[in-house]
Amino acid sequence: MLTTLKGLVLRERSVGENDKFLDILTDSAGMIEVSAKGVKKQNSKNASVSQSFCYATFCVSDSHGRYILNSAEPIRTFFELSRDLERFSLANYFAEATMYVATEEKPNNEVLRLILNSLHFLSAKNRELLLLKAIFELRLMSEIGLVPNLIGCCECMKYTAPRMQFDLKGGRLFCEDCFGARDLHDVELLDDRLLHYIRFIALTDMQRLFNLSVSKDYLQQLSAITERYLELQLDRHFQTLDFFKTVNGYNYE
Ligand SMILES: [Zn+2]
Numbered sequence: 001m002l003t004t005l006k007g008l009v010l011r012e013r014s015v016g017e018n019d020k021f022l023d024i025l026t027d028s029a030g031m032i033e034v035s036a037k038g039v040k041k042q043n044s045k046n047a048s049v050s051q052s053f054c055y056a057t058f059c060v061s062d063s064h065g066r067y068i069l070n071s072a073e074p075i076r077t078f079f080e081l082s083r084d085l086e087r088f089s090l091a092n093y094f095a096e097a098t099m100y101v102a103t104e105e106k107p108n109n110e111v112l113r114l115i116l117n118s119l120h121f122l123s124a125k126n127r128e129l130l131l132l133k134a135i136f137e138l139r140l141m142s143e144i145g146l147v148p149n150l151i152g153c154c155e156c157m158k159y160t161a162p163r164m165q166f167d168l169k170g171g172r173l174f175c176e177d178c179f180g181a182r183d184l185h186d187v188e189l190l191d192d193r194l195l196h197y198i199r200f201i202a203l204t205d206m207q208r209l210f211n212l213s214v215s216k217d218y219l220q221q222l223s224a225i226t227e228r229y230l231e232l233q234l235d236r237h238f239q240t241l242d243f244f245k246t247v248n249g250y251n252y253e
Contacts, residue, residue: 030102036069053077129248133227137223153178156177
């Protein structure tokens with residue numbers, strides 16, 4: 001049976017001399033693995049679409065959940081990212097984290113939109129890398145149901161306070177009065193600005209998400225908080241992130 005789906009190639013793996021497996025995040029089937037035969041041959045019509053960061057309409061034959069590539073029509077490619085190691089390493093981190101949370105059973109179009117938008121702004125070079133990283137990390141958690149409770153202090157419901165404690169593991173806020181002498185390890189102190197940025201990323205419409213502008217003095221701190229939040233929520237550390245940090249040269253500690 002032939003099926004048509006739109007999807008973004010997140011990873012390509014070589015098989016033998018001529019073939020590849022593609023991990024594709026699709027609009028209607030979630031994450032799928034597609035066998036792409038002969039695409040490493042130079043004259044293959046599917047050679048260019050069978051690469052990481054190609055967004056395309058794929059026509060695949062589906063036999064009992066095993067997908068074989070038939071043909072594809074590119075919609076948008078992000079191959080230019082590979083010419084810039086720093087951007088490319090961040091894109092690979094986005095891809096690894098997305099593959100980790102995406103499942104075959106449940107298509108999640110908001111996750112697909114998030115990574116497509118992130119790659120778009122990464123290619124356009126008009127957003128700070130650490131801003132894109134922070135948006136991607138926190139928003140990814142929101143889209144898969146791990147959104148923190150940001151309405152206010154989880155005990156007295158105070159919406160704003162000069163300083164709030166963000167409990168990263170519990171995904172909740174405490175004002176300083178209510179936080180008291182709690183012995184929580186994974187907390188970050190948020191001032192008004194940081195709280196605003198975090199609320200915006202977690203809760204605003206996808207269309208406005210990338211309009212967020214963050215003052216330069218806050219970028220590293222914001223990026224460190226969203227990174228810790230993702231790692232604690234997923235209980236997972238990604239090697240592609242280490243590589244990005246090596247290239248990026250910033251020490252977050
Ligand atoms: Zn309170």
